[in-house]
Amino acid sequence: MDSRRKASLLLGSLFGVLLICVIALAALTGLLRPLYDPQGGFDQIGSIGGPVRLTAHTGERIDTGAIGKPFAIFFGFTHCPDVCPTTLAELTQTLTELGPQAKDFHVYFVTVDPERDTQAVMASYMGSFDKRMIGLTGTPAEVDAVVRAYRVFARKAPTKDGDYTMDHTATTYLVDGKGRLVGTLAYEESGKVRLEKIKRLIAAG
Amino acid sequence: MSFKSSFAASAALALAGVMAAAAASNAAEQQSPAAIVSHGSSHAAGAASFRAGTVLITNAWARATPAGARIGGGYLTIENSGTSADRLIGFSSPLAARGEIHEMAVTGGVMKMREVDGVDIAPGASVALRPGGLHLMFVDIKQPLVSGQTFKARLTFEKAGPVDVEFAVAPVGANAAPGQHSHH
Numbered sequence: 001m002d003s004r005r006k007a008s009l010l011l012g013s014l015f016g017v018l019l020i021c022v023i024a025l026a027a028l029t030g031l032l033r034p035l036y037d038p039q040g041g042f043d044q045i046g047s048i049g050g051p052v053r054l055t056a057h058t059g060e061r062i063d064t065g066a067i068g069k070p071f072a073i074f075f076g077f078t079h080c081p082d083v084c085p086t087t088l089a090e091l092t093q094t095l096t097e098l099g100p101q102a103k104d105f106h107v108y109f110v111t112v113d114p115e116r117d118t119q120a121v122m123a124s125y126m127g128s129f130d131k132r133m134i135g136l137t138g139t140p141a142e143v144d145a146v147v148r149a150y151r152v153f154a155r156k157a158p159t160k161d162g163d164y165t166m167d168h169t170a171t172t173y174l175v176d177g178k179g180r181l182v183g184t185l186a187y188e189e190s191g192k193v194r195l196e197k198i199k200r201l202i203a204a205g
Numbered sequence: 206m207s208f209k210s211s212f213a214a215s216a217a218l219a220l221a222g223v224m225a226a227a228a229a230s231n232a233a234e235q236q237s238p239a240a241i242v243s244h245g246s247s248h249a250a251g252a253a254s255f256r257a258g259t260v261l262i263t264n265a266w267a268r269a270t271p272a273g274a275r276i277g278g279g280y281l282t283i284e285n286s287g288t289s290a291d292r293l294i295g296f297s298s299p300l301a302a303r304g305e306i307h308e309m310a311v312t313g314g315v316m317k318m319r320e321v322d323g324v325d326i327a328p329g330a331s332v333a334l335r336p337g338g339l340h341l342m343f344v345d346i347k348q349p350l351v352s353g354q355t356f357k358a359r360l361t362f363e364k365a366g367p368v369d370v371e372f373a374v375a376p377v378g379a380n381a382a383p384g385q386h387s388h389h
Contacts, residue, residue: 012210020218078271081278082309082336083316085271089378116275124273128377153315160320161303163344170316187311188337 049173049181050149052108054142057122057135064108065179070201071106072185074172075152077113078125083170083187084109091172092130094194101202102132110136112154112168114143150181174198177205257368259287260326262360264333265372266382267343269352277301277350279341279358279372280382282333285326291364293324298358302345309338323363336380352376353383 051065052073064071072091076084088109095102109126111117114137117125122135137143147154152169159165170187174197183201185194255262265281277300285291296304309318324339326332334340341358343350350356352374360368375383 078274079276081276086378121273125271128271165318167317170311171314
């Protein structure tokens with residue numbers, strides 16, 4: 001190999017190694033995080049979310065814009081045997097594990113099926129869960145406004161016997177004390193990650 | 206080798222290494238959906254089994270329903286020790302107006318449930334209906350499903366015919382039959 005080729009090889013390899021170092025440093029310091037973990041970090045997520053104005057299962061009118069504390073919110077319906085009761089049970093468990101710091105933390109369960117899930121139905125349903133779980137319903141227009149604000153997918157899917165089920169987003173949204181969407185909990189996120197995310201949310205205020 | 210190719214080779218190697226490391230650390234944080242581990246399904250204490258011909262039903266359980274809920278979800282495992290396939294084509298219970306078999310999937314964060322006509326069980330195979338997947342929907346229940354209680358239902362198989370099964374009710378939001386451990 002002549003000296004020019006040797007120099008080329010050396011220079012090329014040096015640049016390559018430099019690139020490795022830069023990328024490794026970026027990865028280690030979390031700069032590349034958005035590429036593989038879009039949910040990492042608590043930066044504000046654009047314009048998704050906003051104040052929710054609906055009727056609680058207790059009958060009182062709720063405006064999450066006036067709360068001033070962080071909360072979690074997810075969407076479902078009572079004719080859902082799996083995802084919805086599971087999410088409520090899991091979140092209850094997380095709040096129990098967090099103890100006193102979570103005593104004022106609320107979880108809002110918004111029905112995407114206000115036709116069947118009236119306030120009376122929600123009142124019965126939510127009675128089976130922790131008092132911090134609040135069921136929310138309203139007129140179809142009111143619910144639709146919230147569904148759109150949170151960019152939630154919700155669609156009626158007819159079943160054979162003339163009835164229907166709802167296809168819906170199964171994610172839980174985490175909102176900070178200023179009413180801004182700052183994170184999410186994926187359906188079947190591990191209990192450990194759920195605990196950490198809600199702990200951070202409450203601590204950040 | 207030229208400058209360009211050795212640079213490109215090192216860079217490609219670097220990127221591959223970092224992406225693999227990132228993917229590994231991300232994967233370690235996540236759980237695979239419906240990966241519920243239950244120990245010794247047909248040998249667990251209190252687990253009953255029900256047979257019709259070559260079809261064996263074990264681990265039949267349902268979740269307690271929140272007050273006022275009109276539907277309940279049931280799960281079970283079907284083993285076919287026969288030499289030909291069979292198919293669960295329906296079920297009924299005195300507890301509900303009708304029974305429907307549904308599959309459920311969460312894809313891209315969206316939950317979708319669809320009724321299915323039946324569940325095929327190949328010869329020698331075992332099919333599990335469990336949270337996050339196929340389930341029995343007890344529609345228009347006449348009374349709530351209460352944790353700790355049991356109730357009866359009749360499953361109908363294409364070949365094996367009807368099987369009467371007793372379901373054990375676990376707490377609301379449970380991920381496994383009562384008396385079993387589940388990893389989450």
